[in-house]
Amino acid sequence: MKALIYLFLVTTSLFANEGISQIQKLIAEVGNPVVVFDLDDTLFYSSSRSWVIFKELANSTRFKEEYPKQIAKLGKIELSQIKYSIEDTLRDVGIVDPALIKKILKFWKERFFTNEYVKEDAPVEGGREYVHKLRSLGARIVYLTGRDHSMREGTIESLKSSGFPFDEENSILITKERFDIPDIDYKKGAFEKIANMGTVVAFFENEPKNLNAMIERFKKAVPVFLDIKHSPSPVRPSYKAIWIKDYNFATKKVECAYVDGFYENIDKNPYLGVGLNVC
Template identity: 35%
Template sequence: MRGSVAIFDIDSTIMDTAPRNFRILREAAEEYPVIAPAVDQLSVGDMGWNVLDALKSCMTLSEDLARKISRFWSDRFFTNHYALEDAPYQGVAEILWWIHQEGCLLVYLTGRDEPGMSTGTRQSFVQANLPAGEGTRFILKPDFETPDLVFKRKALESIGRMGTVWVAVENEPANANLFAQMFPDARVLLIDTITSPNPDVPDPAVIRFCRYGPV
């Protein structure tokens, strides 16, 4: 394992973004009091890929209000400040530190953008006591607009030159399939957390799991 490479996505793979979503939703309720009774019925555990889905489970949203809340959310979710709300999934810290101590390069390959989320991403890892210094590499998109899959395909070409990719962990099937395609000898893992709508069917070579550590 020493000298090899381990690739981990961040959102919904290492970090649970539900606390970030819930904080933004609670702040939205202050800006738009009409949704406050619905938000009061929700908790962090109700947060999914889209905060509007959680709201719609408790109330009817007009198109105009849904559009305003969506904008309120997007203006905050992809920022350094709110990234500090994220919390690592149970058991992932122990796994990351074990990989790090074995001398494997930890590459955090994420669809977050460097200009908007670089500082907050690194601070959130330090805050959560996750490996973030020597022996790690954060690779973020150079801009917000580049599609994640396009960015990751290009990034994987350079990652492959860093060493032998031993393992790659993702929450999005399309990205996991890309890993399996580019690194057929690696162990590609797909964690069953949250995905974007209409996810791809995982490649048969991709190993699915639901949590870190023992069941």
């Protein structure tokens, strides 16, 4: 059984290698190549933003006096414990008081979707180097984010301070007009604008529904799924997508394969790794 699993990992790794290599090949072959990246949990960890907000709240005198034991638990929360659902995150660390959860959610929401706090997001490993590599090969970079216009200023500052290319011509940012527009509707609406910029050769996305819509629209592009964190949904990424957890393949040798929740050490096998996770 282990031999079969290992064979599966080898096959999947080689598929990932080929897919990642195909992106560079397409950039060299097509006219006006375009590569599309989502931002939250694709190029940046949104959990970093939530973690900073939790730490701020945990240091609030008012909250510490009113809920001393539960706020102490919030102060000890680690990045790895932060889920997509803030309510689930709080319950998992033992914060169960409905009134407190409501107050924490209000405190979090007032800060999470702002220019000030979006700058707290930490870049996904290897992302900056990989985006620069694609840009140096001649690709136009499009950051297609679900963030709305009110967060544009902070997003641009975050991109620049984190070292990502941004110049409004060959590396551009697209944000949505209003917060209440569903991401899938907004992104589908942006597809034609992006198509008019050139030939989309690849796209990177953490939300399966968005990823699958892009696969449907840009059939010849290489789809890459960032298996970091996404909204709860029965929708699964298309079988056509390459799965990665970061961009470490752009900066160093990969030592482990990651395939849909399964890790296997492959540091002794030189044929595996490019495009897969370092663990």
